[in-house]
Amino acid sequence: GAVVSQHPSWVICKSGTSVKIECRSLDFQATTMFWYRQFPKQSLMLMATSNEGSKATYEQGVEKDKFLINHASLTLSTLTVTSAHPEDSSFYICSARDIFEVEEKLFFGSGTQLSVL
Amino acid sequence: AQSVSQHNHHVILSEAASLELGCNYSYGGTVNLFWYVQYPGQHLQLLLKYFSGDPLVKGIKGFEAEFIKSKFSFNLRKPSVQWSDTAEYFCAVNPGSSNTGKLIFGQGTTLQVKP
Numbered sequence A: 001g002a003v004v005s006q007h008p009s010w011v012i013c014k015s016g017t018s019v020k021i022e023c024r025s026l027d028f029q030a031t032t033m034f035w036y037r038q039f040p041k042q043s044l045m046l047m048a049t050s051n052e053g054s055k056a057t058y059e060q061g062v063e064k065d066k067f068l069i070n071h072a073s074l075t076l077s078t079l080t081v082t083s084a085h086p087e088d089s090s091f092y093i094c095s096a097r098d099i100f101e102v103e104e105k106l107f108f109g110s111g112t113q114l115s116v117l
Numbered sequence B: 001a002q003s004v005s006q007h008n009h010h011v012i013l014s015e016a017a018s019l020e021l022g023c024n025y026s027y028g029g030t031v032n033l034f035w036y037v038q039y040p041g042q043h044l045q046l047l048l049k050y051f052s053g054d055p056l057v058k059g060i061k062g063f064e065a066e067f068i069k070s071k072f073s074f075n076l077r078k079p080s081v082q083w084s085d086t087a088e089y090f091c092a093v094n095p096g097s098s099n100t101g102k103l104i105f106g107q108g109t110t111l112q113v114k115p
Helices: none
Strands: A004-007 A010-013 A019-025 A032-038 A044-051 A067-073 A076-081 A090-097 A106-108 A112-116 B003-006 B010-014 B019-021 B023-026 B031-038 B044-050 B056-058 B064-068 B073-078 B087-095 B109-114
Touching: A004 A090, A010 A019, A019 A032, A019 A090, A019 A112, A032 A067, A032 A076, A044 A067, A044 A076, A076 A090, A106 B044, B003 B087, B010 B019, B019 B109, B023 B031, B023 B087, B031 B064, B031 B073, B044 B056, B044 B064, B044 B073, B073 B087
Parallel strands: A010 A112, B010 B109
Antiparallel strands: A004 A019, A019 A076, A032 A044, A032 A090, A067 A076, A090 A106, A090 A112, B003 B023, B019 B073, B023 B073, B031 B044, B031 B087, B056 B064, B064 B073, B087 B109
């Protein structure tokens, strides 16, 4: 089946540094990818919708300048957490939609655990 | 605001017991409904989905869910669980009739099946 590769799986960084997370669709094309964040014991919250070749659409309350999204190709979207702070520590998950699927079919990455010291 | 509520946060069952996980959503219009499962150390996987038609939906591994529009519910059931069903289960809703892929997730239910 279709696979979404997300990497790194976990990252520890110092406060003030930037961290880039990659999300790749391995055997399908994805014009749209989605970025979610999950805090412990809470549900996944949609942060932004990443559109290939255009600007991402951010959900209310998500800082676009802090969470930079780039979707330069049909198989790759990146999320960069800029000037990370401890409150950005969270589990980040991407998902991608196969453009050739008639019905809604999303594939999820394995997630990235970010810890900011 | 639109939301999805899963009533059970942590469920512990013995093998062969029956399972029902509750899911309610708040949205008055057309919805697409999903149940996802995440086995330990693995990706989220689609268990089953409802778009339209028969409100009783059958998914993989013997799971089924029933959409009850009047109750805004989409409960997940399995008549006899196995140890391998130990996982995290998420209910999700895509509000609106267009498939945007934007999902609103419940907070998840951890199912632990004792052998």
